[in-house]
Amino acid sequence: MIAYLDGRLTYKDPSFVIIDVGGMGYELRISLNTYTALPDGERCKLFTYLHIKEDAHTLYGFVNPAEKSAFLHLISISGVGPNTGLMILSSLTVAEVQQAIVREDVRTIQQVKGIGAKTAQRIILELRDKFRKGLGADSINVSFDAHNTSRDEALSALVTLGFAKNVAEKTLDAIIKREGTALTVEDLIKFALKSS
Template structure:
């Protein structure tokens, strides 16, 4: 099993990348979520999953462990293949998908291209308890208002902090801490300023 790939980003597209590792190019399918996180990088490390079928081997790549975990959960469900799982993760980021599953928002998942009502219901039925259990053990669990209302503002603030030189993990930690104190009504500018000050 190939656990991850680390090398030069030789080619990038919103749906796949080619990673050059010592002169060998590995083509890896990715979600829009991962693409937005790596599009400006020259060197990249992606967590990977190798899907083996009779007619070929396909690599799927993820920037974050949380996205890979959701991908593996999705493909464990009957009727959800790797490409459908990737489509879901391109339409909804990890936070949004977990929120939709926990709160049984069938329509949110059904709105993803290629996902019918039966599949959306099956995803919720089979993953709801599992995600709840994982969330309880996750110290970074986010309030639902943050997931629903602040998702866009969070992404924009994160990009701004990373542009200013913050490591991604530190920037996310600061943004989460600020939002917990301020609530969902904070403006983007205030969030960025407060996150710069947050230890």
């Protein structure tokens, strides 16, 4: 099993990336959340899952262990394959998936393309207890780390776009205080651009 790949990002697309590790290019399917978090053309580390079928070996990449864990939980459900799992994690953040399952919010999960009412109910029924147990101290740390990572990545993007670092930091802190910590990097950047 390949646990992660650490190398140079040579190609980036909303649905897949190619990472050069020691002269060998690995193609990984990714979620939109991972796509947003990855820097162009720089060294990166993606946590991986290898899905083996009779006719294909597909490598999936995740920006952090929390996203990979959520993906593995989702594909353990009958009727939810890797492509559907990736679609869920492209439409919702890991925190949103967790909250929807714990709150038994069928509508939120059903809003994902390709997820019907029965599948959404099955996801909630089978993962509710696992995710509730996960919402102890560990998950608070995970969401705190994810929040810090999102803020740092948004800050880096804003500085690249020409913002002064101290102005960007104040803007991001104000947005997080106003909107909460569950924002994605993309959301933080959008709010920051609107407020400037």
